[in-house]
Amino acid sequence: MNSSLNELEQAFQAKIDAEQKIEPKDWMPAKYRQNLVRQVSQHGHSEVIGMQPEGNWITRAPSLRRKAVLLAKVQDEAGHGLYLYSATETLGTPRADLIEALQTGKAKYASIFNYPTQTWGDIGAIGWLVDGAAICNQVSLQRTSYGPYARSMIRICKEESFHQRQGYQIMVELAKGTPEQKQMAQDSLNRFYWPALMMFGPHDSKSAHSAQSMKWKIKRETNDDLRQKFIDQTVPQIEFLGLEHPDKELVWNEERGHYDSGEIDWEEFNSVINGNGHCNRQRISHHVAAHEEGLWVREAQHAYNVKMKARRASTAA
Ligand code: 3HC
Secondary structure, eight states: OOHHHHHHHHHHHHHHHTTOOBOTTSOOOHHHHHHHHHHHHHHHHHHHHTHHHHHTTGGGOSSHHHHHHHHHHHHHHHHHHHHHHHHHHTTTOOHHHHHHHHHTTSSOOOGGGGSOOOSHHHHHHIIIIIHHHHHHHHHHHTTOSBHHHHHHHHHHHHHHHHHHHHHHHHHHHHHTSOHHHHHHHHHHHHHHHHHHHHTTOSOGGGOSSHHHHHHTTSOSSOHHHHHHHHHHHHHHHHHHHTOOOSOTTOEEETTTTEEEOOOOOHHHHHHIIIIISSSHHHHHHHHHHHHHHTHHHHHHHHHHHHHHHHHHHHHHO
């Protein structure tokens, strides 16, 4: 490697170690850029695809208030996706490439969104557990080394907190309701608890990207550390609901000061992220259809931009 590249890489790592944010115009290793495009765009895909399972229940919400709250949440997720796509574009990857990667299966999104939302309890469990897991992860990402990503996280985390609270409130109402409603909450907890743990990724020892992402401070805490934080915080919440914990091997470890938990079904995880979940095909075909229906908006925007550019050029002349 010639010395100038070596010097550049050393200077880059020194900035990272000194907790300086990397900005779009700064020099960065190609692999840093590539890793960020991968993670940030997939984060954005997760937000956008995550709109589908919840969106299915907007017309079936049990009250006008619940409908309004869910509508606001789903709209928030769209905004989160756009923030994250905009952050990805600062790395030089056009939006169209990101969408193409999602729609062709080249890019991933959080596997949990390939599970169906069968009952209203699922909407509560998603808000409580999925957004709760996302908060664990994203609070940490507010300190990520890439400036635009860190700044997008600060705004997104504020909205995620509302998402988690409204979901938990749904679970409280069901758990304190009729026996049938309590059973609905238990059923949703059972179906969404383990996929929520999968949101933190494979174990650190099996993670393809974690070591490098930690060195470059793209990640500030490891998959397993964040997952442990989430497991620990969820135990008293399940107790308050008066529900049974889905992990029958869960036990407090005084020495560790954390809960020891059962093993995640990694076969299920790999099967779902490789396209074999209940809803993978449905999620992508819905996204393709929505994207095609929105073509006229993009064309109108493009025509307007061309017109404005010509007008600015003629007034400048
Ligand atoms: N679902 C799908 N794919 C997953 C996954 C999951 N739950 N967990 C890991 N993977 C994938 C990774 O993307 C990687 O595949 P790739 O090389 O093709 O990208 C592979 O499994 C190996 O995992 P690694 O741990 O090595 O990958 P990372 O270092 O990227 O860690 C991560 C995975 C923890 C998800 C990390 O990418 C991350 O922190 N991403 C940002 C947070 C995020 O995306 N959260 C999901 C948000 S959902 C959400 O917020 C919606 C909510 O508002 C409703």
